[in-house]
Amino acid sequence: MNENTSVSATAAASATPIVTAGLLVIGDEILSGRTKDKNIGYLAEYLTAIGIDLREVRLVPDIEDEIVAALDALRSRYTYVFTTGGIGPTHDDITADAVARAFGVPLDLDPRAVALLRERVGEAGLNEARLRMARIPRGAALVDNPVSKAPGFWIGNVIVMAGVPTIMQAMLDAVAPQLRTGAKVVSESVRADLREGDIGTELGDVAKAHPEVMIGSYPFADEQGRPNTNLVIRGRDPARVAAARAAVEAMLNEVRATLAGTSAS
């Protein structure tokens, strides 16, 4: 690899700031195992693809103090905090209350949200329960819900979304164009055709020699059920990722040759 190429590519990459995110999943039903979360994996993949680093996820129950504490921990650390769950019409939906408390603002009945719900259920359907979904922390922007109208909202660096996956996904599509994004992480995957334990030391040496990329090692069982390993090289600078990949491949060839020599001897 040409050293100059690498340096200039790095300079370009580092000019783009790193944008980070935390995710707060809210709901007793996830912690009891009754409902299996489908949002963490979706959001993780989505944010990675648009250049936002998901750095931490927390799952907490429907307890206001717990939600507020987790929100405060996450929103002080990351560029954005996404929340899922707890914005429906029933007594156990307390996310809006917790967010308003965390930001120290009143939780008002929002006329924009009321209008959206009226459009959906009519004046007669606009009962006390449904009006809960129109309580929005003062100063928040609404997040469009094309599926069932009841909006999410965005206040400070916190984006509050529904827990139902189809609605969460639609809300994420609605906010994504307005999110700041950083340099995308480039990821390359190499199938080792070796067991993780056969390459651990050598891979550690490659990782040490390439500190500017992250190298992950993921064991899996291949088509015949034999232990195999995927190596994933990730980084913001494509030239450095390519260089590390080349080093990983050279290392794999060496280990394979050594093992073949051992078994031949």
Added chain:
Amino acid sequence: MNENTSVSATAAASATPIVTAGLLVIGDEILSGRTKDKNIGYLAEYLTAIGIDLREVRLVPDIEDEIVAALDALRSRYTYVFTTGGIGPTHDDITADAVARAFGVPLDLDPRAVALLRERVGEAGLNEARLRMARIPRGAALVDNPVSKAPGFWIGNVIVMAGVPTIMQAMLDAVAPQLRTGAKVVSESVRADLREGDIGTELGDVAKAHPEVMIGSYPFADEQGRPNTNLVIRGRDPARVAAARAAVEAMLNEVRATLAGTSAS
């Protein structure tokens, strides 16, 4: 319901202490979305079934400071902390290091663990990488791994397991008989055949009148794609859960009658 039955059942239930747990999921590959976690839902359901309350889950990257901070936060709050991920043979497997640091104990090469690995891969296969998996914080008990031998471990109230779901599940089976468990949570589910927004206020009243149980409301689309709601009543005292269930069903009948009256008028 007979009030006396309820009181004595409660006394019996409250004699069994509540046992809680936190879960720490460790790994860049989950936060990047490359790997979808399958352990949270499994562990949540498993612990609920044996009478342990999962109260919080955190996902953190392969960064030692982050793992230590999350471990310390969770182990001071819950009866048990389970961890998944980061105990393999490669440089990015740093869970044992983090746990040893959190407990302030040395990370020794454990002769018991070495013997297990030797049994699996033979003396020749016992290279530096595989020996990483035999580094166990001093004082920890080993957790059996019937799948691939490399053990998990248990130190203080922290139980360290593999991230690969089949291995994690086997390790959980291995430790479960030794876990303290509390009164099991009894759960009853009622299909409302009403929309969540139609019953939110009335359901809130039932919840207020039955503070000793948790009542959750979970919207779903029925077989015809119409909005419907599952109500889940959870509690440690079966008599109180049954009483709350009866109140929920009475409420649903009333709302259905009212709505039928409205549409007829």
